[in-house]
Amino acid sequence: MRAFAEAAEGLGFHSVWATEHIVVGPEAVDPYGRVYDPLLTLGWVAGWTERVGLGTSIVLMPLHNPFHLTKEVATLQELSGGRFTLGVGMGWHRDEFEFMGVPFEGRGRRGDEAIRLMRALWRGEPSFEGRYWSYRNATAEPRPSPEPEIWVGGSSDRAIRRARELGDAWHPSRGSDAAHVRQVKQRHPDLRVVPRTSPQHVEEMLEAGAEGAVVTLADEAAMREFARRHL
Numbered sequence: 001m002r003a004f005a006e007a008a009e010g011l012g013f014h015s016v017w018a019t020e021h022i023v024v025g026p027e028a029v030d031p032y033g034r035v036y037d038p039l040l041t042l043g044w045v046a047g048w049t050e051r052v053g054l055g056t057s058i059v060l061m062p063l064h065n066p067f068h069l070t071k072e073v074a075t076l077q078e079l080s081g082g083r084f085t086l087g088v089g090m091g092w093h094r095d096e097f098e099f100m101g102v103p104f105e106g107r108g109r110r111g112d113e114a115i116r117l118m119r120a121l122w123r124g125e126p127s128f129e130g131r132y133w134s135y136r137n138a139t140a141e142p143r144p145s146p147e148p149e150i151w152v153g154g155s156s157d158r159a160i161r162r163a164r165e166l167g168d169a170w171h172p173s174r175g176s177d178a179a180h181v182r183q184v185k186q187r188h189p190d191l192r193v194v195p196r197t198s199p200q201h202v203e204e205m206l207e208a209g210a211e212g213a214v215v216t217l218a219d220e221a222a223m224r225e226f227a228r229r230h231l
Contacts, residue, residue, distance in 0.1 A: 011224065019035060062097075090111045115167070152169070169193065196214040
């Protein structure tokens with residue numbers, strides 16, 4: 001991971017990304033059975049790099065206490081010098097929620113409120129009143145500067161609304177091909193879109209209106225070839 005991150009920085013990539021699954025059932029073991037914690041990993045990567053951005057694609061928002069996540073993200077943003085982007089999703093793997101004792105139903109509503117709560121804490125707002133979490137006269141510092149962008153994953157209409165209402169960008173994954181990205185951009189031309197896709201689909205995503213792409217590259221040789229063609 002250190003070699004990948006240092007190569008990405010040296011080759012001029014915008015950022016490096018980590019994903020999250022905490023505990024999975026049999027159908028998700030490949031490829032999510034052995035996944036490092038993304039925030040800890042990116043904190044470690046931040047210490048080896050100076051310029052390259054750091055992002056999550058994605059953190060499973062409803063599986064986290066938002067107060068705790070707010071602190072972790074603010075810390076990473078401050079210690080990395082403002083290089084972090086928080087990509088979030090609402091989750092799809094029911095087993096993971098059941099293992100952790102978190103209700104699968106209603107996860108989108110809880111995730112929406114968690115995003116609002118995080119922004120309130122980052123901005124030092126003195127109170128917050130929600131359905132699931134509230135506070136009064138509370139302090140949670142550091143207040144990160146700049147405030148991390150929040151990119152919203154998912155391909156449903158609700159996910160797109162969430163990205164428009166609560167996020168800084170829409171960050172779809174496998175559920176959205178170039179045709180879907182084009183349709184969404186036509187309906188919402190002001191919505192910034194950065195999908196997670198395979199290297200062979202990057203050009204069609206950009207032609208569909210995406211502002212960038214997060215890609216998985218197999219090794220350093222693949223990184224260098226991608227950089228030669230696209231950067």
